[in-house]
Amino acid sequence: MVRYVYDFTQGGRDLAGLLGGKGANLAEMTRLGLPVPPGFVLTTEACRAFLATGGEPAGLWREVSDHLAALEAAAGRRLGQPDDPLLVSVRSGARFSMPGMMETILDIGLNDDSVLGLAKVSGSERFAWDSYRRLLQMFGSTVMGVDAALFEGELALLKDVRGIPDDVHLGAADLARLVEIYKNLIHDETGDWFPQCPAEQLRRAVLAVFASWNGQRARLYRRREHIPDDLGTAVTVQRMVFGNLGPDSGSGVAFTRDPATGRPGPYGDYLADAQGEDVVAGVRNTVPLTELERLDPGSYALLREHLRTLERHYRDLCDIEFTIERGTLWILQTRVGKRTAEAAFAIAAQLADERVITPDEGLARVSGEELARLMFPRFDASATGAPLAHGVPASPGAAVGAAVFDSAEAVRRAAAGERVVLVRQETTPDDLPGMIAAQAVLTSRGGKTSHAAVVARGMGKVCVCGAEELSVDVRARRFTTPDGTVVEEGTVLSVDGSAGAVYPGSVPLVDSAVMRFLESGDTDRFLENGDTDERAVGVVDAVARALARADAVRRLEVRANADTPEDAARARRFGAQGIGLCRTEHMFLGERRQLVEDMILASSDTERERALAALLPLQRQDFTAILKAMDGLPVTIRLLDPPLHEFLPDRTDLAVRTAAAEARGDLPDPHDAELLAAVNRMHEENPMLGLRGVRLGLLVPGLVAMQVRAIGEAVVERTRAGGTPRAEIMVPLVGDVRELLIVREEVERVLADVSAAAGVPVTCPVGTMIELPRAALTAGRIAEEAQFFSFGTNDLTQTTWGFSRDDVEAEFFSAYLDRGVFPVSPFETLDIDGVGRLVRIAVAEGRATRPDLTIGVCGEHGGDPDSVHFFHTAGLDYVSCSPFRVPVARLEAGRAAL
Ligand code: ADP
Ligand code: MG
Ligand code: MG
Numbered sequence: 001m002v003r004y005v006y007d008f009t010q011g012g013r014d015l016a017g018l019l020g021g022k023g024a025n026l027a028e029m030t031r032l033g034l035p036v037p038p039g040f041v042l043t044t045e046a047c048r049a050f051l052a053t054g055g056e057p058a059g060l061w062r063e064v065s066d067h068l069a070a071l072e073a074a075a076g077r078r079l080g081q082p083d084d085p086l087l088v089s090v091r092s093g094a095r096f097s098m099p100g101m102m103e104t105i106l107d108i109g110l111n112d113d114s115v116l117g118l119a120k121v122s123g124s125e126r127f128a129w130d131s132y133r134r135l136l137q138m139f140g141s142t143v144m145g146v147d148a149a150l151f152e153g154e155l156a157l158l159k160d161v162r163g164i165p166d167d168v169h170l171g172a173a174d175l176a177r178l179v180e181i182y183k184n185l186i187h188d189e190t191g192d193w194f195p196q197c198p199a200e201q202l203r204r205a206v207l208a209v210f211a212s213w214n215g216q217r218a219r220l221y222r223r224r225e226h227i228p229d230d231l232g233t234a235v236t237v238q239r240m241v242f243g244n245l246g247p248d249s250g251s252g253v254a255f256t257r258d259p260a261t262g263r264p265g266p267y268g269d270y271l272a273d274a275q276g277e278d279v280v281a282g283v284r285n286t287v288p289l290t291e292l293e294r295l296d297p298g299s300y301a302l303l304r305e306h307l308r309t310l311e312r313h314y315r316d317l318c319d320i321e322f323t324i325e326r327g328t329l330w331i332l333q334t335r336v337g338k339r340t341a342e343a344a345f346a347i348a349a350q351l352a353d354e355r356v357i358t359p360d361e362g363l364a365r366v367s368g369e370e371l372a373r374l375m376f377p378r379f380d381a382s383a384t385g386a387p388l389a390h391g392v393p394a395s396p397g398a399a400v401g402a403a404v405f406d407s408a409e410a411v412r413r414a415a416a417g418e419r420v421v422l423v424r425q426e427t428t429p430d431d432l433p434g435m436i437a438a439q440a441v442l443t444s445r446g447g448k449t450s451h452a453a454v455v456a457r458g459m460g461k462v463c464v465c466g467a468e469e470l471s472v473d474v475r476a477r478r479f480t481t482p483d484g485t486v487v488e489e490g491t492v493l494s495v496d497g498s499a500g501a502v503y504p505g506s507v508p509l510v511d512s513a514v515m516r517f518l519e520s521g522d523t524d525r526f527l528e529n530g531d532t533d534e535r536a537v538g539v540v541d542a543v544a545r546a547l548a549r550a551d552a553v554r555r556l557e558v559r560a561n562a563d564t565p566e567d568a569a570r571a572r573r574f575g576a577q578g579i580g581l582c583r584t585e586h587m588f589l590g591e592r593r594q595l596v597e598d599m600i601l602a603s604s605d606t607e608r609e610r611a612l613a614a615l616l617p618l619q620r621q622d623f624t625a626i627l628k629a630m631d632g633l634p635v636t637i638r639l640l641d642p643p644l645h646e647f648l649p650d651r652t653d654l655a656v657r658t659a660a661a662e663a664r665g666d667l668p669d670p671h672d673a674e675l676l677a678a679v680n681r682m683h684e685e686n687p688m689l690g691l692r693g694v695r696l697g698l699l700v701p702g703l704v705a706m707q708v709r710a711i712g713e714a715v716v717e718r719t720r721a722g723g724t725p726r727a728e729i730m731v732p733l734v735g736d737v738r739e740l741l742i743v744r745e746e747v748e749r750v751l752a753d754v755s756a757a758a759g760v761p762v763t764c765p766v767g768t769m770i771e772l773p774r775a776a777l778t779a780g781r782i783a784e785e786a787q788f789f790s791f792g793t794n795d796l797t798q799t800t801w802g803f804s805r806d807d808v809e810a811e812f813f814s815a816y817l818d819r820g821v822f823p824v825s826p827f828e829t830l831d832i833d834g835v836g837r838l839v840r841i842a843v844a845e846g847r848a849t850r851p852d853l854t855i856g857v858c859g860e861h862g863g864d865p866d867s868v869h870f871f872h873t874a875g876l877d878y879v880s881c882s883p884f885r886v887p888v889a890r891l892e893a894g895r896a897a898l
Contacts, residue, residue: 042060071237078198082116089106090209139201142212246273260343261340261535276323345371381510404490428451440495592615632724772796860881868889
C-alpha cells in the first residue's frame with residue numbers, strides 16, 4: 001500500500017521529492033532537536049494522485065485522521081475544541097522552492113465557538129478575533145474562490161468608517177464586526193457559508209493547496225524557473241504558534257549569511273507582534289534582526305545558536321522563518337537559501353576556507369549563469385548625480401527603464417519592446433508577470449526578505465525595495481520624493497540594485513569589477529589598477545578561485561568563436577585555448593564587397609581570377625593578424641559558408657530601381673540590369689538549404705584555392721616572423737564524404753604549392769563541420785577524410801528539427817514553450833534527445849574510424865551551461881563560444897567534470 005502521510009519525526013531531508021522542500025526540512029530540523037511545532041506532511045504523490053483524478057486518493061483521509069489524532073493527543077486538545085482549540089496551518093511546499101506561488105492557510109480550527117475559547121485561554125480577545133478574520137480571508141479566497149480584493153475592500157471600508165489608519169489599531173469589537181462582514185461576504189459571493197466544522201475546514205484546505213499547484217502564477221513561475229509541471233506539491237499540516245500575541249511575540253526571517261553579499265553573520269528582518277505572513281508580505285516595515293537582541297536577548301541568543309547548527313548541518317547558507325510566542329522561539333521553516341551571484345561565489349570561497357566544504361564542492365555551488373551576471377556592467381559612479389531615493393539593495397545589478405506602476409502595464413510595454421521598471425508599494429505573487437517583464441523592481445516597503453526581494457533575487461533581476469521615503473501612488477501612476485519631485489509613469493529611471501539607489505534618467509554604464517578582472521587576464525594585473533574597493537576585490541578573488549579550480553579539473557578545452565584580431569586577443573585574456581570558429585564571411589564585406597561582386601559576376605575566367613587575386617592579399621592580412629593574436633594555439637578557419645547572393649544587392653531594391661527607370665522612360669542603368677539578372681539567377685527560395693558551404697567550393701572555381709592560399713601564405717609569414725601558427729581548415733555543410741574529399745585534395749594541392757614556393761613547411765589539418773543529419777549518420781565514412789569534426793549545432797538543430805532559425809523563434813516557439821513541447825528553445829539549450837543523439841552517433845562512429853579525431857562544437861550551444869555538461873559526457877574535446885561566454889564555459893566545463 002502506498003503511504004501518503006509522514007510525521008515530522010519520520011521524514012528527513014533526503015525525502016524532499018516526496019515531502020517537498022519545506023516538509024522535508026521541517027522533518028530534518030525536528031530530528032536535529034530544533035524547536036519546530038509538531039506536524040505531518042501529505043506527500044507530493046498524494047497531490048499527483050489528486051490532480052490526476054480530481055478526487056481524493058483512496059485511504060488518504062484515514063491516514064490524515066490517524067496523524068491528526070496523534071497531534072491532538074500530544075497537544076492535549078482537539079482541533080477546534082471549543083474551550084481550548086488546537087489550531088493548525090495547512091502549508092504548500094514543493095520539491096523546489098516557489099516562494100509565495102502556492103497557497104498556505106493559517107488558523108484552521110477556528111469557528112464561532114472556538115474563537116471564544118481561544119480568546120479566553122490566550123487572554124486576548126483581539127488576538128482571537130484577528131485570527132478568525134484572517135482564517136475567513138484566507139479560506140474564503142483560497143478554498144472558496146472569493147476575490148481576495150473584496151476582503152481588502154471591506155477592511156478598508158471599516159477602517160474608513162471608524163477613522164482608523166492602521167490594522168493594528170482595530171480593536172476586538174472591530175474585528176468581531178469584520179468577522180460577521182466576511183462571513184456574509186463569503187455567503188453572498190458563493191451561496192455557501194464558511195464551514196464551521198474543523199475537520200471539514202482541514203480537508204477542504206488540503207485539497208485547495210493541492211489544486212494551487214496548477215494555479216496560474218505557480219505555472220508561470222515554474223516555466224520561468226524550468227521546474228517540471230508534474231512534480232506536485234506536498235502539504236504540511238502543523239500546529240499553529242502565534243507571533244501576534246503582543247509585544248513579547250513576533251515573527252522574522254533570518255539568514256546565516258547576507259544573501260546579497262555573502263558576508264557571514266546572522267542577518268534578517270524582525271517584526272514584533274506579527275505573524276510570519278506579515279513579514280514576507282512587506283505590509284509593515286520590519287526592523288533589522290539585531291533589534292531583536294535588544295528586545296529579547298534570550299530568544300536572540302537561541303536563534304543564533306540554531307542558525308549555527310543549521311549552517312553546520314547543511315554546510316551552506318540557510319535561511320529560516322521563525323516566530324516568537326510570548327518569549328518562546330519556534331522555527332517554522334528552513335532551506336538552503338537563495339542568494340545573489342556575488343554571494344554565491346563569496347560563500348563558496350568562505351566555506352572552502354573554513355573547510356566546511358571541499359574546493360570541488362565550492363565549484364559545484366556556483367554556476368556559469370551567476371558568473372555571467374557578475375560580468376554585466378555597472379553604473380558609472382562619476383555620472384550618477386543625486387539619487388531620487390535610497391532603499392534596500394535587494395538584488396544587484398544596473399537597470400534602466402521607464403517607470404510603470406502595475407504588472408499589466410509592465411507586460412504591455414515590454415511586449416512593445418520597451419524597457420520598464422516596475423514600481424510598487426510592495427509586490428505580491430500576482431505581480432509575477434510584471435516582474436518577469438521588467439528590467440528592475442522598485443518598492444517602497446519591505447526588507448531584503450520581502451516577496452519582491454526574494455523573487456527578484458531568484459530571477460537575477462535588479463531590485464531595490466523598502467525605499468520608504470518614496471510615496472507611491474499606483475492609482476495615479478506616479479511616485480513622489482520627499483523634496484516633492486513627482487515621477488510620472490513613463491519617466492526613465494536608473495536602478496542600482498547593488499547600492500540600493502535610484503537615479504533619474506539613464507545613467508551610463510561601466511565594466512563591472514569581475515569584467516575588469518577578466519579583461520586584465522589575471523588577478524595581479526587587476527589589483528595593480530588598484531581602483532577597487534574591498535568588496536569588489538573579495539568578489540574577484542572568489543571568482544578567480546572558482547575559475548582556477550574549474551581549469552584544474554575540466555577535461556573539455558574551451559575555444560572562442562572569433563574573426564577579428566581584437567576578439568581573438570580578448571578571448572585569449574578570457575582564457576580561450578584557441579579559436580574554434582573563425583568565420584571568413586565578414587572579411588568579404590565593407591569595401592571588399594565590390595571585389596566579391598566582381599568575382600560572382602565574372603563573365604570569364606580571367607575576370608574571375610582578377611577578382612580573386614585582388615581578394616587574396618586582403619584575406620592573407622586577416623589570417624596573419626589572427627594567427628598572431630592566437631600564436632601557439634589552434635585557429636580553426638572555416639571556408640566561406642553563406643549563399644553567395646548575400647554579397648549582392650537586395651533583389652527587390654534592384655527590381656524597383658530598374659522598374660522606376662523604365663517608368664520614367666529611361667534606360668535602366670546597365671550595371672543595375674546586369675546585377676538584377678545575376679541576383680535573379682541566384683535567387684533561392686530556401687537559401688539556407690541551397691548553394692552554400694562546401695557546395696560553393698565545388699561550384700565556384702577558384703574560391704577554395706584563393707582562401708586556402710591566403711591561409712597558407714599567412715602561415716608562411718607567421719613562421720618566418722618566428723611565430724607558431726596553428727591554422728586548421730574547416731569545410732562547412734558537408735553531407736557526404738565525397739564532397740570533403742574533393743575539397744581536401746584541392747586544399748592539399750594548394751598548400752603544397754605554397755610550401756614549395758616559400759620553402760617553408762605548411763601543414764594544416766583539414767576537418768569538417770558536422771551540421772547536417774546525414775553528416776552525423778555517415779560520420780564513420782566522413783572521418784576517413786576529416787582530421788577533426790566540429791559540430792555546428794545551430795545548423796544541426798535547424799536541419800534536424802526542420803525549423804528555420806531565422807523565422808521560427810517569434811510566433812510558434814512561444815506556443816511550443818507554453819504547450820510544453822520543449823521547456824527551453826532548442827537553439828538555446830541543446831536538444832539532447834534528438835540533436836544530442838546525432839552528436840553521440842557521430843562521435844562514436846568518427847572515433848571508430850579515426851581514434852585520434854579531435855571533436856569540438858562551435859554553435860551557440862558551446863557557451864550554454866546545460867549544453868556544456870552534455871558535451872562533456874558525450875566525450876568532446878572542446879567547446880567553442882563567443883569570447884564573452886568563454887569564462888562561463890570554463891566554469892561549466894569544470895563543474896561538468898566533478
Ligand atoms: P510560503 O511558502 O509562501 O512561505 P508558508 O507555508 O511558509 O508559505 O507560510 C506562510 C507564512 O505563515 C509563513 O510566514 C509562516 O511563518 C506562517 N506559518 C505557517 N505555518 C505556521 C504555523 N504553524 N504557526 C505560525 N505561523 C505559521
Ligand atoms: Mg515560507
Ligand atoms: Mg552552419
